[in-house]
Amino acid sequence: MDERELWQELGQQLRVDAVRASAKAGSGHPTSSMSAADLAAVLLAGHLRYDFDAPDDPRNDRLVFSKGHASPLVYGLFRAAGVLSEEEFGTYRQLGSRLQGHPTPVLPWVDVATGSLGQGLPIGVGMAIAGKVLTRLPFRVWVICGDSELAEGSMWEAAEHASFYELSSLTAIVDVNRLGQRGETMHGWDLASYTRRFEAFGWNAIEIDGHDVGEIDAAYRAAEASEKPTAIVARTVKGKGYSAVENENGWHGKPVDVAAVEELGGSRNLTVEVAKPEAGEPHVFEAVGSDPPRYELGSKVSTRKAYGEALAALGGVDPKVVVLDGEVSNSTFAELFKDAHPERFLEMYIAEQQLVAAAVGLHVLGWKPYCSTFAAFLSRAYDFVRMAVVSRATVRLCGSHAGVSIGEDGPSQMGLEDLAMFRALNGSTVLYPCDGNQTAALVRAMADLEGISYLRTTRGDTEVVYDADEEFPVGGSKTLREGHDVALVAAGITLHEALAAAETLADEGVEARVVDCYSVKPIDGATLADLRLPIVTVEDHRPEGGLGEAVLAALAEHGVSTPVTRLAVRELPGSGKPAELLAAARIDAAHIAEAARAAVRVAAGV
């Protein structure tokens, strides 16, 4: 069999396998797999350089299925590569199978979970950036995209960044099968509409017949030779190879009759020898050493500044740390890392989706990304963070300018839902420091956490209340003041308000314990359960899903019943001075004291 025949046969095998897998499962997307089968076949057999026995090898090419619903095609490729048995192939979409409905890294050859469209290409950008400026190896990044998903703005964030970073190693293979889920896409088979857009964004763009293996091969060669990122825009037929469904609407996400197997020429068992990656050694940055920042007790510094200083110091001792910015590094203070380690600082401009996606891509290549922007603007990337969880990615996020305490800029800039957003993610860690030393310790701790970790920082300066040598275990809390009448549970900016309230209360003979829940998730349930006091929680966040509800959940899980008053931002704030806005939201010292007095009165039965 010559090369072309092999590719054609492999394409048919992949189609047959997509039909078989989804027919057996009773669900899945065979038609979306069949359109891309030839594109995938030529890639696997003719161009991909990948050691299936060593998927973590940083020299490997990366293959991302941005159109994750073509999972039967992904798994068919693995079968053709000889790493997936026929038996396991038959478990597609079954409980406990590694062959889930959309690809996830439960399989070692899948780098990232896809299935939320428009994410694979921006993640691929992160991988290609890693290859070019960090790992410095000549691997290629191949991303198989759907045509429908080009409606997602995130794809154009990726196009922009790929061009800006001159990622010649990146190839987007666009499977233009014309049909979305419920009908035709905006552009149908108007391939030029796509190439025009990619070219305008600075890409090399090639139109081909996506079922002509010769044209596909030539396009891949052109991509390999290109000095720009390349988009291969391939005209394909959804359901290709089975005449009953070819190019017909209404067959998205539906198994087709196994009669298709016969029309496709029956089952095949080709195994392909996939090329090995190019030799090379990954670049390693030097640990230049550095001293972590230390802040004097009683001095003032913002936690956002401490974040930047701690990050810059961390970069000196951990050469894997990379920092990504959403064009606000002078506000988040990520710029301090840039000053110290410019080679490991990546400017992602105002494109938060690409910011997080790039971090996921860097994670795949073994880097330790920290991303920062305003807490409010991380909401722009929530779907990307959600999918990063499914990808089992380890990504560190820092949101600055949290809460009403930012002041004059007003509600559009106030992160007030971020704790809820990040707590709700599987396996996430949510940290909210109140002073410089605590921030520095938590920034260091994040380096060793797995999964998604989130650090919330505050705009204004706050007093340093902890010694520089204090330790802050994730999942812990600190009792900053003893007291046996009421417990004030706070974190971040409100910790300082709680301390002030406790002072006021002490003058009145009410002894308030002050607990710093800097680890919002996991929260220190044991300490909270042991309080045995009326509790007032206070947070510069909405009342739902934040610190207050975390405390309630912890108490419930420990089977402890105690009255809890929750202070939080219950109205839509406006602009004003930070202190005015804390007061208006009823989360300042005066309102905490008022709530504590009421709690003490109720407890005393007055």
Next chain:
Amino acid sequence: MDERELWQELGQQLRVDAVRASAKAGSGHPTSSMSAADLAAVLLAGHLRYDFDAPDDPRNDRLVFSKGHASPLVYGLFRAAGVLSEEEFGTYRQLGSRLQGHPTPVLPWVDVATGSLGQGLPIGVGMAIAGKVLTRLPFRVWVICGDSELAEGSMWEAAEHASFYELSSLTAIVDVNRLGQRGETMHGWDLASYTRRFEAFGWNAIEIDGHDVGEIDAAYRAAEASEKPTAIVARTVKGKGYSAVENENGWHGKPVDVAAVEELGGSRNLTVEVAKPEAGEPHVFEAVGSDPPRYELGSKVSTRKAYGEALAALGGVDPKVVVLDGEVSNSTFAELFKDAHPERFLEMYIAEQQLVAAAVGLHVLGWKPYCSTFAAFLSRAYDFVRMAVVSRATVRLCGSHAGVSIGEDGPSQMGLEDLAMFRALNGSTVLYPCDGNQTAALVRAMADLEGISYLRTTRGDTEVVYDADEEFPVGGSKTLREGHDVALVAAGITLHEALAAAETLADEGVEARVVDCYSVKPIDGATLADLRLPIVTVEDHRPEGGLGEAVLAALAEHGVSTPVTRLAVRELPGSGKPAELLAAARIDAAHIAEAARAAVRVAAGV
């Protein structure tokens, strides 16, 4: 003073005002206002058709500052239009002032809040769609954009949709002042990089000197005459007019010295006669009448299908209802509305940010938008929903395919954080029906709610447990089964599991009360507080921020202490059959019964 002189003078006045306002406030973005001042001056004095005495007049042009940080310019325009007194102008950024740090609709001439970049243009697309296909009036939509924000993918979603819908009334005025917050943008003053992109997306694009009032006027005339949406890409100078800061980095978001006023020729008090809108009557659709769907007790229907059927019926009686789809209308069943009312159905393709932004734009024009996609994919638009809250917009969202109960498609498609996400928004309503009749009633109820309302629907068929005439007030609950040993609190899919668990328990002599909290927010705290029973909550959602924590919060607010066991999805799910996944997540009938038995044992002190 001739026209050109007036425009130039007005430009200078707007600069002076930006300097004055931010200097007095001690914060703000004068330099970003100064770059766009001439663009704004010519627009206000020469092209905008807007009745400042009747801002809600649907015939008015709409003016959106996508670069919301240029708020001193926005307020300066209102002063120049004679609707903002000098006294109020001096309250910029003060507590209680209508002149917030970024524009919000607290001011009647501001349609939508901006300040999260990349949102104004997609919202403008919604307004222009309303003008073209719904309201059918020849108003124009002028959106003043920053250059930095063109890095946001949402801007290209807007570009794509404006082109697809042939929105000739839409003009994007891009203020290319070259400098972002922390340095130069990707493209600096390379205007062609922007025009090339817009043209590739099917726009008319014009490069101009953004400080030459003649060129600006000519460009606006060209936009008015264009049959395509027009992007005016204007080369401007940040801080223009004050030599100490002109085109200098480091002046973003900082007041400048009032010496600038002198260099700008001193304060001015020009008032501009703004042109009135073109006459015309807004189109009104006919209420054709329809019968709401009714489902027989004991029959089976999915709540997603009931959503579609109820929506189609609602469209027949409420001609203001418009439905927007994220290219999944055959899954959400929004297609039933399309079949019934094709003129009020808008396909937004796979672009969830544009989906929600368009709804906000439609809201401004008085329409009643319902948007639907998979619950998981609404996370893509979270920042847009967050900002819609700041905009005081009324937008109805429906997320289908919630939870592990979707089955085989796997975690990328499972909305598991949506309740947390939507509960955390100020003034939001979160509804989660369990059967067809309840869904139909809640879909109707949403039509009259203000703010953001969210309906969560389920993929699989569920039994109809309510009569078609049953009423479901927002904020209420239903007790579906009496019992005095334990209370099972559920909603949606888990309500059926709870009912099954109660059957099992009854066989064992344990009488479980079953409470349907279909209104997750506001939740029926009074009923929950009156239970006086051990409670088991169960939700097909993550344990954080959802039903369980809502119940805990309600109990705490009512000062009620009772043991609460929360069942929720605590691990990362995979693929499988719906029943298998409910069991694996420990939220099926068997696990509810187990938790209820344990709760009863603890309560009995066994």
